[in-house]
Amino acid sequence: MKQYHYKIRVEGHLTSDWSDWFEGLTIRRTSNGETVLSGLLDQAALHGFLAKARDLGLVLVAVNRIES
Secondary structure, rough: OOOOOEEEEEEEHHHHHHHHHOOOOEEEEOOOOOEEEEEOOOOHHHHHHHHHHHHHOEEEEEEEEEEE
16 A cells, blocks of 8 residues: 655644654654644555544644655
């Protein structure tokens, strides 16, 4: 399955400890109180991430696929 680079923004700050929980995505906290998770995901992994985010009660701000 083809992978794409995604940038996903959520409300609040997550620590880098969450990286393993989120399929090895890179975690970056922003100055505006959001967290940006980024990395390569296929469609199954993206849906898995979204299910985990829902289960944890994270508020999604944006999900963007980055074209290379």
